[in-house]
Amino acid sequence: MATTTAPTTDRVFVETTPAERTGTLHRIIVYALLVLCAALVLIPFLWMLSTSLKTQDQLFTREINFIPNPIVPENYIRVWERLNSIKPGMTFTRIIGNTLFITVLAMFGEIFSASLVAYGFARFRWRGRNLVFAIMLATIMIPGIVTRVPGFLIWKELGLLDTYDPLTWPSLFAWGPLYVFLMRQFFLSIPRDIEEAAIMDGANVAQVYWYIMLPLIRPILLAIAVLSFQGNWNNFQGPLLYLSTPEKFPLALAMRFFDQSLSKEAPQWHYMMALATMMAAPVLLLYFLAQKQFIEGINIGAVKG
Amino acid sequence: MTDPGALQSYWPTLVRYVLVAIGVGLIMFVVYRVQIAFGVKREAATGRALVMPWVIGFLIFNVFAIGASLYLSFTEYNLFKAPEWVGTQNYQELFSLHLASLDSRGQRSSDVLPRRYEEIIRVEVGDGGLVLGAKEDGFWRAMRLNLPYALLNVPLGLLGALGVALLLNQKVRGLSFWRVLFYLPAVLPAVAMALLWRWMFSQTGIINTLFAPLYQVMNIETPRWFTDPSYAMTAFIIIGLWGVFGANSVILLAGLKGIPQELYEAAAIDGAGAWAKFRHVTIPMLSPSLFYNLVTSTIAALQIFEVAAFIPTSEAVGTFLNWQIYQEAFNFRNMGMASAMAWVMLLIILALTALIFRSSSAWVFYQGAREEAA
Incomplete structure (x- = not known):
């Protein structure tokens, strides 16, 4: 080398x-x-x-210009005005609010449930544990499309189509096996003495989990929070399937809505790219702030996998 | 949030979210108590109670849903009437393939195919040729696009990622800077990226502008990337590679960093050159990471969704499996047929992963396993 x-x-x-x-x-x-x-x-x-940052007439030119002339940051406001001209309810705050609402609830549910389940797999011996764990990992291979039709029908029966329910609280059932796996790996790397001492002192499982384990697994919690935020913020398939009222759309669907209604005949690439940039910006910011966690999160699984 | 409409759609979900959380907690508690009542040891009872959130979700969203999907694949169901049992009819339709031979070059495919069959693949050889037709032409066109796509994209992506990982492993300065940069495409929203690539590959987009002189020299027309079948695969491969190979290289780099330096030193003492070291130390030691990447990128390549949803293609090109099935279910409301298609896709993915797993014993090297055997 x-x-x-x-x-x-x-x-x-x-x-x-x-x-x-x-x-x-x-x-x-x-x-x-x-x-x-x-x-x-x-x-x-x-x-x-x-x-x-370009005007419409700068879009289709013979030469390639990376620096727009003039620079029009107003696109970022006008794109919402355009959207509101056909759907007054689709305001900037509303759409961002929707995206955040879905993202935060799903992220919280994912982290909380995954940490409990991982704790159960990593720290307690029970018959059938290895089998159940193997089944859980195998579910990663099931393509989402197989469960999509029945999933849709379940939510239809429950009368919860076009609500945020299908996108939020199922996260409480540890819907991301990968996160459980990552956390289990981390739990396994923590020495047992500390919690055993606490159990000797008469602490119950909930206390040990909350006061001892959670602070110890903070690095992996952060890493998973970052990955989960990104995953849910970027999620498109779930909202596409379950949401139908434009006012309830998260950013990903608002983009599709703009594309299909306002940009159909003559593509408004300057507006669409403004939307794309707005959607990418928070994730990018988070990525640059928490790059260590990001890289850590993706690597734990890969090296030990 | 001052928007009253927003609050109206947020709070019911929020209430149900809290109720479900409490419900899950209760179930965990009951599962624990019942086990204790039956004399199970506290440790085992606690462990089982803790994994309950996943077990419940698994039973509803996996076991039940997969069972329901299998049942639906044997029915005709359009959401308005109750599912009607039709036996294997969906699968029979799906596998209605017909191979016909052409009598002459340029003969229309529809002349040699039976009614309701559409051309999927046409090969002209000499004076005649062969035509493969199918009744469910959309699905087979998706297969025609998606399978070769995976076959090309996965190895190319893996090789590219390995190359970049090896570059980054050359004691370069500012490693974390490069790493952050190369991982960037994987972080960006797939939706935004699909739109961006559609724009770049559009008729008057940056790519065609950039290569305009080249087209002139080669005397070809400006490509219509997503409507012309001879270009579409290239465009999709470029999009796919851009999205993954940086991310995969970061994962492979972690594997490279994990290789103990002593192994290289030992190899050097044995007189190994750069290639021998790469072949007999790097590759075997990296094989678990390569294996992980191979499995995940194969599954991902077969499940492309956002790119297909945001980039319209011509019928001649076809679309990706996942999107094709989605449309069958939710645009055409053929829930039964869509379920059958989803099951075929599931079996393909399972077969491919099984194949990779079977082959792994031949080339994946697990240090622990070898040490135990020794």
Whole structure:
């Protein structure tokens, strides 16, 4: 792997050896490739930003301009005015509120239930545990489409279509097996002595969980909170299936609504990219603030998997 | 929130959310008490009570739902009338495939196919050729697009990810910076990204503008990426790769970092060159991470949804399985047929994962397992 030579003490002359020269060349190639990959990642992203700040006549030009002239940040307000012109209820605060409402409730339910279930799998011995755990992991493979039709029918029977219920409280049933798995791995890495001491002192399970385990698993709770926020904020399939009143839409559906009603004949890419940027912004912000948690969260599963 | 309409739609859900949470707590308590009453040890009783939230969800949203889906796949059901049992009719329709031969080049497919069969694949060889037709043409067109897509996208993505992970493992400066950057596409909302790519690949979009001189030199027309079958796969692969390979490389990098340096030193003492080290140390040690990536990206590639929902394609191109089934169920209201299609898809995914798992014993190396055997 390491082609750079370690500095040796017996070399007195400052002179580049062939090995060092290939080392420099090697580094140049590595960085050139990294920069190329970075460009491939960033160009589409920058194009989204750039488009969102253009006027309509700047959209279809013969040359590629990344810097709009003039720059029109008003797009971010006008896109909502356009939406309100056909659906007065779809205001910015309402749609953001809907998205946050769904995201926060689902995220909270996911974290809470997953931590309980993971605790049960990691810290208590009971007959059938390994089998149940294996079944839980196997459910990851079931494609969502198989349960989608019956799921829809269940909510229809309950009379809860076009409410936020299907998107929020089922999270209390640990609907993300992956999160349970990640937390279990983390529980397993915590030494048992601390909780055993507490049990000796007469603490019950709820107390041990709340006062001892939760503070100890804070890093993984944070990591999962971040992943879960992102997953629920970006969720499209669930809302598409269950919500039908435009005023109740989260951002993902508002985007689809704009696309299908206002952008059908002549695509309004500047407005659509403004919406896309608005939807990506909170997730990006969270990502940059909590990058450590993000990377940790995705890696725990992968390395031990 | 000053909007009264918003509160009206929030609070009933909030109330039910709290009630369900209390209900789950009660069930956990009852499960614990009942076990204690039957003389189960406290530790086991607590453990079982704690996993109850998942068990309840599993029974309702997996076991019951999957059973219901299987039942529905043998019925005709449009939501307005009760499901009507039709036996294997849906599956028979679904697998109504017909292979016919063409008598001459350019002969219309409809001339050689039976009524209600539409062309799926057409191959012209010499003076004649073959045509494969199907009754459920939408589904088979989705298969025609989705299976080759997965077959190309998964290995390409894995190779690309491995390449980037190896680059990042070269003791580069600012590792966390590169890592954050490369993981970026996986964080962005799939919905926003699907729209962005539709815009970039559109007729007058940035990609066609960029390559306009190239088209002129090669003397080809400006591609219509999502309506022309000869371009659609390329466009979808690019979109798919952009979305995953950075993220996968971050996962593989963690695997690379976990390889003990001693192994490379030992290999060097044995006279191993760079390639030998890669082949006999890196690959075996990384195989569990590669395996994990292979499984998850195969499942993901077969379940593309947002891209299909936001990027309209022509009939000649077809769409992705997940979206095709979604439309069958919720646009055309053929719940029975959609369930049958979903079951075929489930079986395909299970077969592929089983295949990967079976093959894993040949190439995935688990350190712990080897040590135990030794």
